[in-house]
Amino acid sequence: MKFAVISDVHGNLHALDAVLDDIATQGVDATLSLGDFLSGPFDPVGVANRLIELDFPSVRGNHDRYIADGREDDWHIDALVRSQLEPRHFDWLRSIPATAVWADTVLLSHGTPRDDNGAWLDGMVNDHAVLLTPEHIEAEAAGFSQSVLLCGHTHVARHVKLGDGRIIVNPGSVGLPFDSGSPDAHYAIVEKRRAGWTVSLKSVPYDNAAAAALALEAGFPKWAEVVTSGWLKPREL
Amino acid sequence: MRIAVISDIHGNRPAFAAVEADIAALGVDAIINLGDLVSGPVDPVGTIEALMARNYPTVIGNHDRYLMERPAEKLDKVDRFVAAHLTPAHYDYLRGLPKTSEVGGEVFMCHGSPSSDVEPWLDNWWTGRSTTMPDEAAVLAKAKGVDFPVLLCGHTHIARIVRLRDGRLIVNPGSVGIQFFHGAPDARYALLERRDGKWSASLRAVAYDWDGAARLALANGFPAWTEALTTGWVGAEGLF
Numbered sequence: 511m512k513f514a515v516i517s518d519v520h521g522n523l524h525a526l527d528a529v530l531d532d533i534a535t536q537g538v539d540a541t542l543s544l545g546d547f548l549s550g551p552f553d554p555v556g557v558a559n560r561l562i563e564l565d566f567p568s569v570r571g572n573h574d575r576y577i578a579d580g581r582e583d584d585w586h587i588d589a590l591v592r593s594q595l596e597p598r599h600f601d602w603l604r605s606i607p608a609t610a611v612w613a614d615t616v617l618l619s620h621g622t623p624r625d626d627n628g629a630w631l632d633g634m635v636n637d638h639a640v641l642l643t644p645e646h647i648e649a650e651a652a653g654f655s656q657s658v659l660l661c662g663h664t665h666v667a668r669h670v671k672l673g674d675g676r677i678i679v680n681p682g683s684v685g686l687p688f689d690s691g692s693p694d695a696h697y698a699i700v701e702k703r704r705a706g707w708t709v710s711l712k713s714v715p716y717d718n719a720a721a722a723a724l725a726l727e728a729g730f731p732k733w734a735e736v737v738t739s740g741w742l743k744p745r746e747l
Numbered sequence: 748m749r750i751a752v753i754s755d756i757h758g759n760r761p762a763f764a765a766v767e768a769d770i771a772a773l774g775v776d777a778i779i780n781l782g783d784l785v786s787g788p789v790d791p792v793g794t795i796e797a798l799m800a801r802n803y804p805t806v807i808g809n810h811d812r813y814l815m816e817r818p819a820e821k822l823d824k825v826d827r828f829v830a831a832h833l834t835p836a837h838y839d840y841l842r843g844l845p846k847t848s849e850v851g852g853e854v855f856m857c858h859g860s861p862s863s864d865v866e867p868w869l870d871n872w873w874t875g876r877s878t879t880m881p882d883e884a885a886v887l888a889k890a891k892g893v894d895f896p897v898l899l900c901g902h903t904h905i906a907r908i909v910r911l912r913d914g915r916l917i918v919n920p921g922s923v924g925i926q927f928f929h930g931a932p933d934a935r936y937a938l939l940e941r942r943d944g945k946w947s948a949s950l951r952a953v954a955y956d957w958d959g960a961a962r963l964a965l966a967n968g969f970p971a972w973t974e975a976l977t978t979g980w981v982g983a984e985g986l987f
Contacts, residue, residue: 631930638879641930644980669952670930671979677931691869691880691909694947705765706954709933713908715947739912741883 512701514541515681517662521550522685525695528716544662545571545620551728570606571620572627578603617656621663632666669709693740748941754901758787759924762934765955781901782808782858788969808858855895859902906950926979
């Protein structure tokens with residue numbers, strides 16, 4: 511069993527296509543997708559069309575929910591994306607579950623299995639993403655018996671093993687690499703081997719200048735900066 | 748062109764063997780090693796004998812240097828244990844290794860930073876249970892004048908990939924042999940690939956028999972290593 515995990519594309523089609531090209535060279539059984547597909551001033555409609563066509567096993571992220579359902583404290587980026595979508599895009603977003611199980615072995619979630627806006631592996635301390643405690647990580651995994659638990663949301667690529675041998679993998683962000691020190695697109699490959707699970711956290715260079723140009727054209731220079739450098743923090747967006 | 752990068756084996760022969768098996772299954776053009784070869788209680792002699800037989804391009808780490816420079820009474824307890832088991836041939840091998848090196852004019856190798864084997868490059872030192880990335884200016888300053896497309900470092904045991912604005916890639920493959928505070932005991936290494944003239948990297952985590960490694964550490968008199976080896980949730984304090 512070998513599969514690719516993508517998450518947090520945030521409307522960045524250039525990054526997504528580079529990752530899909532890389533995945534095509536890896537010989538995987540499936541690609542699993544963990545949400546926050548569209549929220550970004552790049553090419554959200556292009557990303558929606560690509561993902562509808564590919565129909566990967568997927569869960570939705572908190573921003574997909576905000577775009578589809580609206581919320582009181584709406585974010586201007588979600589509002590911008592919402593204004594560009596067609597009814598079929600909304601139908602697609604609303605059809606995607608909050609959690610899913612693939613091949614009886616893998617649990618897909620966006621934040622934590624119980625909260626699409628919850629942080630599972632990393633939290634912000636003094637303006638830096640740091641690994642949370644084993645107690646917190648174990649507690650959020652309680653009741654989910656799959657061997658591999660997947661999450662996204664924090665944009666921090668990470669692999670953790672629980673006390674009973676289950677693993678949690680966050681592939682990082684395909685399209686919005688904040689606070690990572692690299693503008694490259696991130697995703698993960700997970701493979702079952704004789705000795706156990708092998709996890710590969712991948713970093714793929716792509717035409718990030720083209721993505722930055724789209725953000726600039728849409729009037730969002732900070733978003734251009736984050737895909738140019740990879741050093742901006744979430745609060746700066 | 749694919750290069751496997753290993754670092755900080757720290758005498759953990761079973762972890763090193765699992766990493767070599769994973770590398771063999773992938774198929775690479777070269778394997779290179781960033782030092783801290785033997786300083787650990789699992790199987791330092793088996794590790795250095797294997798490394799001498801393979802003779803991978805290797806730079807020394809700070810612990811390798813301590814073993815060469817310091818008399819036994821000036822070593823910490825793990826290095827004192829290691830020194831008691833090394834033969835003159837092992838020391839000759841260590842003495843033959845450079846502090847920095849390069850591969851094909853494309854890849855620069857060091858243990859800590861280009862100017863120091865004890866200076867962390869892509870991480871600040873630990874505060875309690877966590878470490879964070881330094882800011883962009885600090886990372887960039889240490890890369891100044893090191894004009895290679897790929898810059899490699901180890902030492903912190905934290906696997907990271909940074910790409911500078913000028914396109915240079917800095918990779919820390921993490922540690923093969925002993926994991927600190929990152930939540931998994933798996934052996935770590937990195938794979939570099941050059942495709943269409945452009946370098947990229949991936950960070951690999953490989954399961955191995957960490958219970959067996961912990962038993963060896965225990966048999967050698969280092970019970971504190973057991974939890975660190977089997978969970979990846981323990982810091983370096985008290986281990987060395």
